[in-house]
Amino acid sequence: MRVFLFVPCFVDQLFPNVAVSTLKVLQHLGCEVLFPGDQTCCGQPAYNSGYFDEARLMAMHQINSFMPNSPTRNHYSTSLGKTESEFDLKRDYAVGPSGSCVAMIRNFYPGLLETDQRYSQVAAEFATRTFELTEFINNVVGVEKFSGKLNAIVSFHDSCHGLRELGIKDGPRNILRRIDGLKLVELPYNEVCCGFGGTFSVKFPEISVAMADEKLKNFSQTKADILVSTDTSCLMHLQGRAKREGFNQRFAHIAEIMAESIS
Amino acid sequence: MTEIEARHFKELYKKQIVNDQLRANLSKATLQAVDSRGESFKEVDFEFLRKQAKMIREESVSHLNQLLSQFEDHARENGCKIFYAETPEKARAYVLDVAMKNNVNLIVKSKSMVTEEIELVPFLSGKGIETVETDLGEYIVQLAKEKPSHITTPAIHKSRTEIAQLFHDKIGTEMNNDPKFLTAEARRVLREKFLSANMGISGANFLIAETGDAVIVENEGNARLSTSSTDIHVVVTGIEKVIPKFSDLRIFMRLLARSSTGQKLTSYVSVLRGPRREEEKDGPREVHIVLVDNGRSSLLGTEHQEVLNCIRCGACLNVCPVYRNIGGHAYGSVYPGPIGSLVTPMYFGEKNAPDLPFASSLCGNCTEVCPVGIEIHHQLLSLRNEIVAAKKSRIERFLFKNYRKTMLRPGRYRMMGRFARMFSKSALVRRMMKQWTDYRDLPEFPSQSFREMYKSGKLN
Amino acid sequence: MEDDREKIFAAIRRGLRKDQHSDTERDGRSPLNTPLFADFQMRFEKFSDELVKLGGEAYVFSDYQGISDFLLEHITDDAGVFLYDEIREKYDRALSELKSTRAYKLSTDFENGYDKRDVAAFGSAILPCAACIAETGTIVLRNNMRLPAALATRLFVITEPARLIASLDELFTEKFRDAGGSNLFLVTGPSRTADIEKELVTGVHGPKEVYVIFHKE
Numbered sequence: 032m033r034v035f036l037f038v039p040c041f042v043d044q045l046f047p048n049v050a051v052s053t054l055k056v057l058q059h060l061g062c063e064v065l066f067p068g069d070q071t072c073c074g075q076p077a078y079n080s081g082y083f084d085e086a087r088l089m090a091m092h093q094i095n096s097f098m099p100n101s102p103t104r105n106h107y108s109t110s111l112g113k114t115e116s117e118f119d120l121k122r123d124y125a126v127g128p129s130g131s132c133v134a135m136i137r138n139f140y141p142g143l144l145e146t147d148q149r150y151s152q153v154a155a156e157f158a159t160r161t162f163e164l165t166e167f168i169n170n171v172v173g174v175e176k177f178s179g180k181l182n183a184i185v186s187f188h189d190s191c192h193g194l195r196e197l198g199i200k201d202g203p204r205n206i207l208r209r210i211d212g213l214k215l216v217e218l219p220y221n222e223v224c225c226g227f228g229g230t231f232s233v234k235f236p237e238i239s240v241a242m243a244d245e246k247l248k249n250f251s252q253t254k255a256d257i258l259v260s261t262d263t264s265c266l267m268h269l270q271g272r273a274k275r276e277g278f279n280q281r282f283a284h285i286a287e288i289m290a291e292s293i294s
Numbered sequence: 295m296t297e298i299e300a301r302h303f304k305e306l307y308k309k310q311i312v313n314d315q316l317r318a319n320l321s322k323a324t325l326q327a328v329d330s331r332g333e334s335f336k337e338v339d340f341e342f343l344r345k346q347a348k349m350i351r352e353e354s355v356s357h358l359n360q361l362l363s364q365f366e367d368h369a370r371e372n373g374c375k376i377f378y379a380e381t382p383e384k385a386r387a388y389v390l391d392v393a394m395k396n397n398v399n400l401i402v403k404s405k406s407m408v409t410e411e412i413e414l415v416p417f418l419s420g421k422g423i424e425t426v427e428t429d430l431g432e433y434i435v436q437l438a439k440e441k442p443s444h445i446t447t448p449a450i451h452k453s454r455t456e457i458a459q460l461f462h463d464k465i466g467t468e469m470n471n472d473p474k475f476l477t478a479e480a481r482r483v484l485r486e487k488f489l490s491a492n493m494g495i496s497g498a499n500f501l502i503a504e505t506g507d508a509v510i511v512e513n514e515g516n517a518r519l520s521t522s523s524t525d526i527h528v529v530v531t532g533i534e535k536v537i538p539k540f541s542d543l544r545i546f547m548r549l550l551a552r553s554s555t556g557q558k559l560t561s562y563v564s565v566l567r568g569p570r571r572e573e574e575k576d577g578p579r580e581v582h583i584v585l586v587d588n589g590r591s592s593l594l595g596t597e598h599q600e601v602l603n604c605i606r607c608g609a610c611l612n613v614c615p616v617y618r619n620i621g622g623h624a625y626g627s628v629y630p631g632p633i634g635s636l637v638t639p640m641y642f643g644e645k646n647a648p649d650l651p652f653a654s655s656l657c658g659n660c661t662e663v664c665p666v667g668i669e670i671h672h673q674l675l676s677l678r679n680e681i682v683a684a685k686k687s688r689i690e691r692f693l694f695k696n697y698r699k700t701m702l703r704p705g706r707y708r709m710m711g712r713f714a715r716m717f718s719k720s721a722l723v724r725r726m727m728k729q730w731t732d733y734r735d736l737p738e739f740p741s742q743s744f745r746e747m748y749k750s751g752k753l754n
Numbered sequence: 755m756e757d758d759r760e761k762i763f764a765a766i767r768r769g770l771r772k773d774q775h776s777d778t779e780r781d782g783r784s785p786l787n788t789p790l791f792a793d794f795q796m797r798f799e800k801f802s803d804e805l806v807k808l809g810g811e812a813y814v815f816s817d818y819q820g821i822s823d824f825l826l827e828h829i830t831d832d833a834g835v836f837l838y839d840e841i842r843e844k845y846d847r848a849l850s851e852l853k854s855t856r857a858y859k860l861s862t863d864f865e866n867g868y869d870k871r872d873v874a875a876f877g878s879a880i881l882p883c884a885a886c887i888a889e890t891g892t893i894v895l896r897n898n899m900r901l902p903a904a905l906a907t908r909l910f911v912i913t914e915p916a917r918l919i920a921s922l923d924e925l926f927t928e929k930f931r932d933a934g935g936s937n938l939f940l941v942t943g944p945s946r947t948a949d950i951e952k953e954l955v956t957g958v959h960g961p962k963e964v965y966v967i968f969h970k971e
Contacts, residue, residue, distance in 0.1 A: 038744050038745070040701070040707070040711075042744065043711070043743050043744045043745055044711040044714070044715060044743050044744075045715075045737055045739060045740065046737070046740075047740050047742060047743055047744035047747055048740075050744035051744065051747065051753060054753060066745070066748050068704065068745060068748075068749070069704040070704075071700070071701040071702070071704055071707040072697075072701040072707075074701070076697070077694060077697065077698070078675070079656060079675065079678070080652075080678060080682065080690075080694070081651075081652075081675070081677075081678030081679040081680070081681060081682035081683075082679075082682055082694050085694055085695075085697070085698045088698060088702060089698070089701050089702065092701065092702050096704070191655070191656070191657035191658055191659070192656075192658075194658075195657070195658035195659070195661070195662055196658065220325070222659070223615055223657075223659070224615045224655045224657030226615065226655055228654070228655025228656055228657070229655075229656070230652075231652070231653075231654065231655045231656070232655075232729075232730065233727075233729035233730055234652055234653075234729070235307070235616075235652075235653055236729050236730070236732065236733045237307070237308060237311050237733075238307065238311060238616055238619050238620060238653070239655070239733070240733045240734065241311055241317070241619040242615045242616075242619060242655070243734075245321075245615070267737055268734065270735075270737065271730070271733075271734030271735045271736065271737065272733065272734045272735075274734070274735040275733065275734050275735050319951065322951065322952065323951065323952045326952045327952070336787075337786065337787055337788070338785045338786055338787060339785045339786075339787060342781070342783070342785045343785045345781075346780070346781055346785075349778045350778075350780075352778075353778050356770060358766050358770065359763055359766045359767060359770065362763075362766075363763075372936070376757075377755075377757045378757040378758045378759040378761075378762050379757065379758055380758035380761050380762055381758075384757075384758060387755065388755055388757070391755055428959070430947045430949040430950070430958060431947075431949035434949065434950075447948070447949060447952075448949070449949055449950070450952075452950075453951060454950050454951050454953075457950055473950035473951065473953045473955050474955050476950060477947060477950065477955040477957075477958055478957075480958075481957070481958055481959060484959065485874070485959070488870075488874075488959070489870055489871050489874055505931060513945070513946050513947060513948075513958075514945055514946065514947050514958035514959050514960065515904055515945040515958060515959035515960025515961075516958070518900070518939065518959075518960065519901075519904055519905075519959055519960075522900040522901060522904065522937075523870055523901060523904075533762065533766075539780075540926055540930075540931040541926045541927060541931075542780075542926075543922075543926045544922045544923050544925070544926040545785075547922055547926070548785060548922060555948065557942075558804070558889070558890045558942075559890040559892060559940065559942045560942065561808075561941065561942050561943055561944065561945055561946050561960070562939065562940065562941060562942070562960070563940035563942075564937060564938075564939055564940075565937060565938040565939075565940075566936070566937050567935070567936050567937060567938075568936055569936060570936055571898075571934075571935060571936050573898050574898040574899070574900075574935070574936055575861070575864050575865075575867060575868065575898055575899045576867075576868070576870070576873075576899050576900050576901050577900050577936055577937065585762075587758070587762045587765070591762055591765035591766050591769055592765065592769065593769070594765075594766055594768075594769025594770050595768070595769035595770055595771060596769070
């Protein structure tokens with residue numbers, strides 16, 4: 032099974048360990064993993080801020096970076112000297128460690144590009160081949176192929192985009208339950224947003240952190256050591272607030288927990 | 295365009311969010327509503343109901359002309375008078391006219407969001423006609439000279455102690471913060487108003503095209519009294535409220551109360567078919583139905599048309615974590631919360647609410663609970679796009695232009711990333727990130743990005 | 755005053771010019787997860803469960819004496835009883851004791867209209883109903899006086915088992931649509947509010963107590 036890693040820009044730049052862990056987990060599960068080096072940002076920040084034109088260009092770029100030989104490739108992709116492996120829409124999978132960024136590709140690319148003759152078909156097909164990591168493991172690889180061992184008490188934070196755009200609910204929990212020694216304690220009100228919301232977090236920081244504080248209060252109630260999620264963005268926000276407020280729990284992406292449990 | 299407070303959202307919410315009492319009141323009330331909502335849907339198939347409701351509302355809105363004329367024909371046959379008002383001014387003038395012609399001096403009024411929207415009560419009171427809100431929550435808000443902060447629970451922002459103080463000051467009751475006592479006092483005062491009033495005003499939750507019925511859903515009994523205890527009853531509602539069939543109520547009645555308060559059905563549902571008949575001994579002798587447009591028709595045929603499907607249940611407010619932290623008044627509009635962030639710019643103009651569509655983390659909980667399947671958070675996104683296209687914040691434009699340039703050129707992206715990580719501890723970067731760093735710590739920036747690690751080959 | 759009908763209709767026409775989908779088929783299935791109640795006993799249990807949860811009460815009596823005792827036991831004040839005439843006709847044998855000990859008025863006493871203060875004075879109202887709904891514990895009223903049921907402190911409904919329908923699906927049908935009259939009132943439990951800190955308080959503007967009696971012959 033051939034997997035092309037989709038590494039969201041801020042994971043790439045700020046949380047490389049999440050991407051490294053994803054790579055490791057996928058390889059451990061027997062996938063051949065490639066990383067298309069020209070990918071940058073999926074365009075979600077622009078899209079969510081209302082800059083649809085900018086987001087559209089980025090969506091095109093994202094697709095191009097996975098399909099460097101495709102005729103749709105645009106002139107911006109200057110660094111494409113040598114031909115990398117081409118993503119095969121019939122056969123390959125794009126897998127990324129973020130519900131939010133995957134939702135951008137899966138749910139919004141087709142709409143953004145539907146009027147563009149060159150891209151509409153590709154975007155629609157690419158959308159169906161793109162998976163969030165835990166989704167991929169549950170729905171494509173088979174969760175029974177995974178097992179690990181790690182002594183920890185963790186709580187799980189459902190990211191809104193994972194939960195509501197992609198319908199990810201039991202998948203990550205199924206994975207965590209396959210880790211020996213790991214105890215999962217559910218968070219009260221686990222479907223309430225943590226307050227990150229992309230640019231929302233800096234446009235309305237007071238509201239954003241008020242929401243984080245609620246989440247952190249609920250997390251503290253669980254007495255768990257680690258808050259695990261499918262989305263690094265939520266975790267960055269919660270961890271940043273937690274540190275500021277003097278909490279000392281750990282915040283970890285589920286890929287990191289999985290990688291630790293198999294090492 | 296009339297200016298509304300929603301323009302100043304950024305100042306308004308900052309005042310509300312520091313109010314811990316308010317946030318505690320809201321948190322308690324909304325989470326309770328969320329829990330009972332969940333409980334109440336166990337007996338029925340929510341997705342089935344929602345699908346049906348969405349379909350019926352879509353049909354209603356997309357056949358609005360046809361259904362309105364059907365409704366109006368039947369309502370006239372039932373003896374009602376119909377009045378269409380394009381603007382708030384026109385609607386207010388008509389209601390005043392009805393009141394003047396009948397020498398009305400006291401009006402009892404039940405809850406209606408449209409009357410809030412057109413500011414009917416202050417208008418009538420200004421003309422010397424005492425107009426009393428009779429829904430307990432609305433009455434509290436009216437006594438406090440405030441505006442409702444929630445679509446279905448108007449005084450949700452107030453604690454019992456605040457209400458006790460208010461009643462003590464305004465209607466001279468003893469200081470007792472027991473809700474039972476306070477409710478009984480309100481009943482006593484308002485009962486007298488019902489018995490003295492000579493006109494009643496209500497809204498309508500649904501208008502039924504095939505029968506000309508106005509359907510009103512409520513819990514206290516004040517709407518029954520407002521619609522039935524005076525000689526003149528005026529319904530003020532929006533043109534979009536019409537649904538095709540009486541039998542469609544089997545869907546909406548099961549959704550509305552559950553979504554709103556977690557009840558299977560509200561205490562009272564009045565299906566009103568015009569003035570009293572000859573054989574009837576009470577009920578109004580005159581029924582007027584005022585159908586207000588106020589911007590609604592302009593949404594037809596646009597991608598926002600589905601917003602007209604809304605049945606004003608308030609479920610999206612209850613689940614919204616933003617609403618829960620800032621309360622309804624912060625929105626500066628009669629329609630707060632997620633649906634308010636759509637309706638306010640749509641009815642009152644985007645210039646009046648430039649920030650509201652952005653005041654959402656796009657968590658999508660609103661969309662998840664909407665009983666008529668409005669994609670609320672996706673609607674917010676498309677409004678954002680319209681606002682950005684119309685009003686260009688120069689700084690933001692500049693930032694997004696550069697962001698685009700960077701993200702479309704992998705080489706530039708790599709370089710910018712490296713710089714940002716290298717200088718992450720510098721005062722300049724921290725300053726640029728002020729909106730983040732004033733409230734939260736930044737993560738430790740790694741020395742190498744993933745792609746650098748990957749390229750160096752040490753991952754394989 | 756001239757209204758804006760034509761302007762609004764023109765605006766609607768302009769907006770709806772784009773292709774819009776046509777009439778949709780309704781799906782007539784019941785949304786209830788558990789289908790409801792073939793016989794009276796099962797319906798009554800559900801009805802009673804729902805009503806009791808809301809603070810009301812439901813009873814089945816097979817004799818007039820039972821109804822009579824029940825009413826005397828529950829109407830203890832002197833505020834007076836409003837008696838709907840149809841009830842008097844059907845259940846006079848159950849009402850004789852009540853009538854001899856409590857002040858009452860019949861709906862027929864208001865033949866020529868009335869002042870709402872007269873009705874507001876009653877402590878209790880005894881009414882017939884068009885139907886009761888098991889699914890929600892609802893009483894369906896379609897009488898020629900609206901106010902007694904809205905103003906009394908205690909609401910009594912006396913009816914027969916055949917009036918108890920299973921669900922809202924049976925209510926929102928042609929039968930009730932075309933039944934005539936200016937209004938249909940659904941009453942589900944006592945008048946209530948949760949406007950103060952979401953704490954439930956009953957008896958806001960309408961009845962605080964609601965009793966439904968099925969007379970099983």
